[in-house]
Amino acid sequence: MQDLINDIATAMAKAEERGKVANYIPELGHVDPQQFAISLATVDGNVYSAGCATTPFSIQSISKVFTLTIALGQVGDSLWSKVGREPSGDPFNSIVQLEHESGKPRNPFINAGAIAVVDAIMMGHEPKETLGEILSFVRYIADDDSIYFDHAVAASEMAHRDRNASLAHFMKAFGHLRHDVDKVLGTYFHQCAIAMSCEQLAHAGLFLASDGMNEPSGIRVVAPQRARRINSLMMMCGHYDASGEFAFRVGLPGKSGVGGGILAIAPGHGSVAVWSPGLDAYGNSLLGTQALEMFVQRTGWSVFGH
Numbered sequence: 074m075q076d077l078i079n080d081i082a083t084a085m086a087k088a089e090e091r092g093k094v095a096n097y098i099p100e101l102g103h104v105d106p107q108q109f110a111i112s113l114a115t116v117d118g119n120v121y122s123a124g125c126a127t128t129p130f131s132i133q134s135i136s137k138v139f140t141l142t143i144a145l146g147q148v149g150d151s152l153w154s155k156v157g158r159e160p161s162g163d164p165f166n167s168i169v170q171l172e173h174e175s176g177k178p179r180n181p182f183i184n185a186g187a188i189a190v191v192d193a194i195m196m197g198h199e200p201k202e203t204l205g206e207i208l209s210f211v212r213y214i215a216d217d218d219s220i221y222f223d224h225a226v227a228a229s230e231m232a233h234r235d236r237n238a239s240l241a242h243f244m245k246a247f248g249h250l251r252h253d254v255d256k257v258l259g260t261y262f263h264q265c266a267i268a269m270s271c272e273q274l275a276h277a278g279l280f281l282a283s284d285g286m287n288e289p290s291g292i293r294v295v296a297p298q299r300a301r302r303i304n305s306l307m308m309m310c311g312h313y314d315a316s317g318e319f320a321f322r323v324g325l326p327g328k329s330g331v332g333g334g335i336l337a338i339a340p341g342h343g344s345v346a347v348w349s350p351g352l353d354a355y356g357n358s359l360l361g362t363q364a365l366e367m368f369v370q371r372t373g374w375s376v377f378g379h
Contacts, residue, residue: 075121078111081367082123085109085349085360092351092359095331100229101131104333106351111364112271114279115343118289122272129268130348131226133330136264137187138307139211139277144181144194145299152193155249156186160309160316164356166236168243176247180310182328185240191261192250200260207264214287214294215277220269227259227266234258271334271346278336278344281307281326304338308376315355323365324375329357337365339374 086109096102110124144152161179163170170179178186195203204222212218230237241254250257269277280287285300287293295303307326312319319327325345327337333350335358345368349360369375 074113074115074119077368077371078113078121078123080371081111081364082109084367085124085364088360088363090359091349092353094333094350095352095356098226098229098233098331100223100226101332101350104130104350106349108348108350109360109364110271110348111345111368112275113343113345113368114272114275116279116283116288116341120272120275124271125348126271128348129221129223129270129273130334130350131223131265131330131332132267132269132274132334133265133332134182134187135274135328135330135334135336136207136211136267137182137190138281138303138328138336139214140187140190140194140207140264141181141306142295142299142303143207143210144190145303146295147196148193152190155193156181156189158306158309162314164314166240168240171240171243176244176249178244180306182306182310183313184237185244188237188241188257188261189244189249191264192252192257195252195257195260197252200256200263203260204263208267211267211269211277214280215269215273216290217273217276220267220273222263223266223268224263226268227263230262230265231259234262237261265330271348274334274336274346275344278338278346281338282340282342282344284340304340307338312357313355315353315357319357319362322362323369324377325365325369326376327365329361331356333358333361335361335365339372340376342372342374
């Protein structure tokens with residue numbers, strides 16, 4: 074398996090087209106697009122890595138998988154009264170559907186849906202308390218207390234928040250947000266600014282590869298049915314309006330972030346994290362997607378195969 078991971082890293086190092094970094098968040102625009110990392114954590118406790126797999130990066134929307142997990146643990150299925158479970162077919166920061174659908178976001182992985190999830194888990198608390206809970210959970214499932222918030226990235230997002238603020242105010246106007254918009258946004262931006270390496274991220278995703286159980290540690294994170302439902306949402310909605318294309322090419326539940334990371338889950342096998350900062354036109358890592366496609370072709374780990 075290590076040879077395969079090395080082969081993928083070697084192939085990606087030779088790629089000439091590397092996509093474009095997310096410069097609309099200025100801090101992310103400064104990241105070197107030449108970097109690439111891949112890490113596989115298997116359910117039997119092995120880890121295989123190549124590239125800069127210990128370099129922290131801003132996980133951005135990958136964090137939405139973890140806050141969704143927290144929200145379902147806190148409020149259960151009542152969450153679905155605030156956010157839907159359908160693919161959007163629109164860009165991740167689109168306001169169009171919110172207007173047509175009375176301020177209820179299509180799913181938890183577009184920006185509006187993730188903002189609604191943050192509002193659900195705040196439960197009357199201040200942002201600092203909620204962020205402490207989010208970070209503690211991520212450190213717990215990754216078994217790594219060195220994971221941190223990149224405050225420079227969070228500040229950069231806050232300074233360029235107009236689009237997300239419009240989404241939040243729109244939902245507030247329809248009664249879908251309980252808390253103060255600025256407090257919800259501050260929490261959301263810090264959540265997206267969690268910095269993790271590929272190795273940490275692969276560890277954090279392991280519970281979704283084995284029915285909610287982190288096998289190496291023996292810790293049950295969520296019930297089997299909930300793990301399967303989170304995976305189904307990742308498959309349908311994890312790559313915004315390119316989710317169908319990712320399912321077609323890779324065939325694994327996955328969640329991307331505009332920091333260039335992708336977390337992919339191979340149920341029964343393991344969790345794969347890739348990182349390459351350059352994005353395609355849909356906001357997904359260009360080389361990360363290619364690397365996962367190559368990985369699945371070589372392993373046969375698609376959920377659509379045997």
